[in-house]
Amino acid sequence: MRVVLIALFHYESFALRSLFSYLKARGIPVSFIGFKRMRHKAARTLKNDFMEMYDCHTETTQEEIEVLLAELERLGPSLIGLGVQSSQFPLACRVTRAIKKRFSVPVIWGGAHPTIDPERCIAETDLVCVGEGFEPLRQLSERIEEGRPYRDISNIWVNEGGAVTRNESRQLIDDLDLLPFANYDPEDKTYIDDGRMQPERNIDYFGYGFTDNPRKTIHQTMTSFGCLMNCSFCVNALTHERFRRRSVEHVLREIEEAARENPGLRMVFFWDNIFQVGKKWCLEFAEQYSKRVRIPFFAYSHPLFMEQETLVALRKAGWSVTVMGLQSGSHSVRKRIYNRRETNAQILVAARRLDALRAVKSLHGVFRIYYDYVKNNVLETQGDLRESLDLILSLPKNFIFQAFNLSFFPNYLLTRVYLEKGFITENDIEGNSTASGNDWITSFDKRREYRGFLRIHEYYYLLFSLAQFKLFPNTLVRWMERRGIFFGRLRSLHLLCRTVRFLDLYFRPSNYVWLFAILRMVSLRLKYRHGAFVRLR
Incomplete structure (x- = not known):
């Protein structure tokens, strides 16, 4: 068997x-x-x-x-x-x-x-x-x-x-501590790619090579299953899987074991939907993690889970990268379409608290903040986009803005609504489409002629991008939007965005601190010494 x-x-x-x-x-x-x-x-x-x-x-x-x-x-x-x-x-x-x-x-x-x-x-x-x-x-x-x-x-x-x-559904496992740790050792594992077997070869999250053994630089895990939210674009809205969490001790033993097996370990990724759930759990985790592990970690955040003491404790323990979903700057779009409860005021409070964590002394000197936005939603009007621009311009600067295409999954309420309104067809639903695996991010295409809905949306996405940079004043972005500057010349606006990005990114010293941290995470010397480096393709 x-x-x-x-x-x-x-x-x-x-x-x-x-x-x-x-x-x-x-x-x-x-x-x-x-x-x-x-x-x-x-x-x-x-x-x-x-x-x-x-x-x-x-x-x-x-x-x-x-x-x-x-x-x-x-x-x-x-x-x-x-x-x-x-x-x-x-x-x-x-x-x-x-x-x-x-x-x-x-x-x-x-x-x-x-x-x-x-x-x-x-x-x-x-x-x-x-x-x-x-x-x-x-x-x-x-x-x-x-x-x-x-x-x-x-x-x-x-x-x-x-x-x-x-057959009928069964009850979920209540005590997640009964589950063994996800297995990352090389025994009984093989990999197939490039038309052949790739013995003892794996690729970590950033695409750098390691062999399922002590050359791994990133450990990935989850402390919880399920989610307390019910966003219409998420699988949890369909499965209604209740929130369950492992004990702090169980999580720490896993990471300690990973650190012993992987001397090159530089980063821990917690893929929980929302990490900051439960103040008592988070404070215990932060205290023990800072004593026993002391490795920088990534964790998602949510505007409704921003208790100040919890955030500071996690930051001190090594929290160095976070992603928070805005999805839209329009409260109406978030509430009606995405089933998100947070207000714009709550998002701003959350953003300011995250920004304040940059000043908190931590294992990792730099704190990176990413904001996600759902792109190409045909129900998002120009008024909604204008409200989104106002919100994004109000966020503390030096964040990273990233927009993802709206994907449609089978049997989601969101998908049924778009089908009924005729905005999509069955061919646009994942399973028929593979957009979520290949085209979940799109960037500006200089060769494309943007018209109607797409031109309006692309114009605002370019303005959103300008809002992340300290170098470009908010007043200038607002002036451009009010007067429709560059609306008829998206290529010129895109060139302006690229220029501002280059100047702000390459001439800001703090960015090089982060780049140095990334290079340490990759651990090229260790990979080269053990013949485990795989060139990024």
Whole structure:
């Protein structure tokens, strides 16, 4: 009996690595295959940052499919699992069909896409895990090994020649401390990319090479599952997964273990939806982290979770990078369309508190603040964009502004509204479209002729970009907007933005402090010494 878990385009796949650990801890032989990795694509995004890149998928060749099949034949699995995100649906179908032609082995899909669109997924595979997969996958593996039927396992749908059994959902695991740490060691793991096996090779979040062993410079984890918010563009709005959190001790033991195994560790990424939930937990974490770990970390933040004492404690402990979602500067758009409760006044309070953390003494001298914005929303009017500009101009300067294209996922309320209004078609929904994997960031295209809605929106996005830089006065941005300066010449406005970005970014000393910190994080010397450096492509 062996279970093989396949991660599509996500070598770091926290969910599959957690499942790997869970099965392994229960004595079930398991292997992990990283099939294809995300590649970095240059994008002139006008971010107040040296890194203007984003992750995207590349074409999967038949040669790579054959390499995958050969590796599966070598492993001889009794069960094959695929982690599937919406943008990966076409590839998951292709891989599954290839597997079914070669092997008489059940294939199960799990992850975000099978959870939000199980009906479509179960038509393409043998089994689908809807929701949390730890116990369902364990039970399924044991029953296959024992030769017992598995038609009645909660959370799992079964397709037997077109006859589908849809089992009920099960309760979530309450105590997350019962779960083993996500497994990042090289044992029983292989990677396939560039048309061949990549033995002991993995790619960290920034695209730099390391081999799943002490050459890793970044550790990624989560302290919580679920979210207290209900944003209409997020999977949590559909699954309503309640918020659960690991104990501080459990989290710290994981990071201490990672630090012992990886002497080159420079940064910890906490991928929790909102990290600052629960003042008592956060204060305990900050106190213990600063004593036992002392490694800079990244964490998301939210305007409604900005308790001052919590923020300062986390900053002192090593919090060095954060991303806070604005989504829109229009309160009406946020409330009506995105189901976000925060007011503009609350966003400004949050932004000022984050900015004040720059002055707090910490393990990491620089505190980087990113603000996210949802781009190309056809329901966002010029009045909404003007309100957004007012808000962004009111934020403390020297932040990093990044805009992401609005994506539409199956069965989301947001998607249904746009379908009913005729703004999108079925072809625009993820699973049919792969925009969230390839085009989730777009930058200004000098060769494109922007008209109507797109011209108005692109004009304001360029003004938003100017608002991040100290070098360019707010009064000048407001004057340009009132008079429509450059509205008919977007290429000239884009050139102005690029010029301001260059001057502000390259002539501000604090930016080089951050660049030096990034270079330390990459740990090139350690990678070169151990032959683990992989050139960024």
